[in-house]
Amino acid sequence: MKTFNLCLLGFGNVGRALVRLLAEKSVEMRERYGIEWRITGVATRRMGWIASAEGLPVESLLRAGEFAAVASRGESRVTNVREWLAAARCDAMFEITSLEPLAGEPAVGHVRAGLEAGAHVVTANKGTIVHAYRELHALAEARGRRFLFDATVADMPVFSLFRECLPAVRLRAFRGIFNSTTNIILEEMERGGAFDDGVRRAQSLGVAETDPSYDVDGWDAAVKTCALATVLMDAPLPLDEIEREGIRGLDPESVRAARAAGKPYKLVSSAERADEGRVAARVRAEQIAAGDPLAAAGGTSLIIHFELDILPGLTLTAHHPDLQSTAYGLLSDFINAVRAET
Numbered sequence: 001m002k003t004f005n006l007c008l009l010g011f012g013n014v015g016r017a018l019v020r021l022l023a024e025k026s027v028e029m030r031e032r033y034g035i036e037w038r039i040t041g042v043a044t045r046r047m048g049w050i051a052s053a054e055g056l057p058v059e060s061l062l063r064a065g066e067f068a069a070v071a072s073r074g075e076s077r078v079t080n081v082r083e084w085l086a087a088a089r090c091d092a093m094f095e096i097t098s099l100e101p102l103a104g105e106p107a108v109g110h111v112r113a114g115l116e117a118g119a120h121v122v123t124a125n126k127g128t129i130v131h132a133y134r135e136l137h138a139l140a141e142a143r144g145r146r147f148l149f150d151a152t153v154a155d156m157p158v159f160s161l162f163r164e165c166l167p168a169v170r171l172r173a174f175r176g177i178f179n180s181t182t183n184i185i186l187e188e189m190e191r192g193g194a195f196d197d198g199v200r201r202a203q204s205l206g207v208a209e210t211d212p213s214y215d216v217d218g219w220d221a222a223v224k225t226c227a228l229a230t231v232l233m234d235a236p237l238p239l240d241e242i243e244r245e246g247i248r249g250l251d252p253e254s255v256r257a258a259r260a261a262g263k264p265y266k267l268v269s270s271a272e273r274a275d276e277g278r279v280a281a282r283v284r285a286e287q288i289a290a291g292d293p294l295a296a297a298g299g300t301s302l303i304i305h306f307e308l309d310i311l312p313g314l315t316l317t318a319h320h321p322d323l324q325s326t327a328y329g330l331l332s333d334f335i336n337a338v339r340a341e342t
């Protein structure tokens, strides 16, 4: 049995869902894997760096009114990520700050600091993959730690599936619907509602990005497309090489007409191998006919269809994933990172 000190950098919707899930799965983790845990660090932009190597009170972290009191008792001398990791004696860090698609910072710097401090790092922040996958993966290998990120794309264990279950395959192409906020907005418009009502609904479900224009303008889907191509096709794909068009240009009448014709609009991401080892990729609104493998994704469900050299078509669907699904991606990565140590 080993007790792991956990640090959460970012404590919004996903961070809170992760803490609830850790509490819910404590017994399985202890009895099946010999893993005990305590939270020794939490950090947010507004609350600063909170650390206590003895462990922070989990219930109080989850109660909005008590969080500030916990923060005021935390290590007041801590002013940056490296001091915070040291004060918390961190074994595993979760990087779950807001997406910043253009540079991936400060999340990339946080992951680097976590690995250099000797912690495993698990992230839901896809910016870290797009902007620094090779560097961070190599750093983790050099330090004998794990850098895992199954919570980044479409709430499915895509990266571990390829890593653990599909050795020696060559991924030729993929298509998918990776963004639930745009699904929710388009469905609101199909019912006669306004674009902004759809945005508010996605925010109330906790699935919208901190800045929802990153969903609406296709940034979130583009970043996920980059992450998949970079890791699964071993072909770094700069974000500005993706043709990106969001859903702002769709007028309500066309959206309703498309649904009535049985070919609703979805924000579709696609990528395929092109010449000289390059990958060509795009994100744009497309009408999906009933026979399309992507037609299985209704509501907030997300879907990816892969074309592989061996398996001609492999489709994965996450049926109505929620915050717990994202939190599970983080939890499963954490268990897989540390299970050899217990």
Ligand SMILES: NC(=O)c1ccc[n+]([C@@H]2O[C@H](COP(=O)([O-])OP(=O)(O)OC[C@H]3O[C@@H](n4cnc5c(N)ncnc54)[C@H](OP(=O)(O)O)[C@@H]3O)[C@@H](O)[C@H]2O)c1
Binding pocket: 009, 010, 011, 012, 013, 014, 015, 043, 044, 045, 046, 047, 096, 097, 098, 099, 106, 124, 125, 126, 151, 152, 206, 207, 208, 209, 210, 322, 323, 326
């Ligand atoms: N929500 C989902 O369904 C979902 C699914 C998969 C992946 N993700 C990814 O998970 C991450 C978190 O999403 P979320 O929904 O939890 O977002 P959120 O509710 O907006 O919370 C973001 C958290 O990050 C903190 N933060 C932002 N910038 C920071 C910085 N520079 N330093 C320290 N803390 C910072 C915020 O602190 P303040 O509140 O103090 O500003 C807040 O605690 C994002 O990268 C997102 O893309 C989300």
